[in-house]
Amino acid sequence: MKNSKLILFFLSIILLSSCLKEKETNYSSLDPIDWKKRSTSKKLDSSLTYGETYLSVHSEIYMYSKSRTNTLTAAISMRNINQSDSIYIKSARYFNTKGELIRSYFKDPIYIAPLETVDIVIDEDDLEGGTGANFIFEWYSSPEIHVPYFDAVMVSYGSGQGVSFTSSGIRIK
Numbered sequence: 001m002k003n004s005k006l007i008l009f010f011l012s013i014i015l016l017s018s019c020l021k022e023k024e025t026n027y028s029s030l031d032p033i034d035w036k037k038r039s040t041s042k043k044l045d046s047s048l049t050y051g052e053t054y055l056s057v058h059s060e061i062y063m064y065s066k067s068r069t070n071t072l073t074a075a076i077s078m079r080n081i082n083q084s085d086s087i088y089i090k091s092a093r094y095f096n097t098k099g100e101l102i103r104s105y106f107k108d109p110i111y112i113a114p115l116e117t118v119d120i121v122i123d124e125d126d127l128e129g130g131t132g133a134n135f136i137f138e139w140y141s142s143p144e145i146h147v148p149y150f151d152a153v154m155v156s157y158g159s160g161q162g163v164s165f166t167s168s169g170i171r172i173k
Contacts (some may be wrong), residue, residue: 009090029126035106044088046124047142052173055137055150059122059129070163072154074122076135079149080112086150087112092120097130124156147171
């Protein structure tokens with residue numbers, strides 16, 4: 001009897017401590033990608049076209065006034081619009097409203113297969129970007145194919161109302 005009470009006590013402590021653990025934040029919780037599996041060993045040399053693309057992304061938008069904002073989920077798509085050749089993304093860097101780097105999504109270049117789309121999701125509770133967040137993508141492709149296409153869909157829903165809009169990347173280099 002005494003042993004069963006002791007076991008019950010320890011199980012209660014373990015259960016309670018697991019409930020009290022701080023929730024681990026994963027800002028790409030919707031289908032997170034293991035970037036190492038996508039990395040490429042291909043030498044990205046001068047035979048490929050180099051480019052940079054800017055993409056505006058809003059993790060918050062103003063509602064009614066500058067003092068009130070609404071948070072959004074942002075789905076950033078990196079798209080290979082070619083039917084036969086892969087493209088290579090050297091970096092995907094996320095910046096906040098002040099232009100400060102928040103995070104880089106991978107260390108080594110990744111490939112995107114023909115007609116494939118790879119997404120980065122900025123969760124609604126990730127407020128680091130703010131109202132003027134943006135990405136800079138560095139990429140490589142064969143000179144005779146289409147350059148990669150980057151876009152973002154931002155959405156939010158609450159109190160019976162939904163907000164959604166999109167933005168498209170602009171090649172800057």
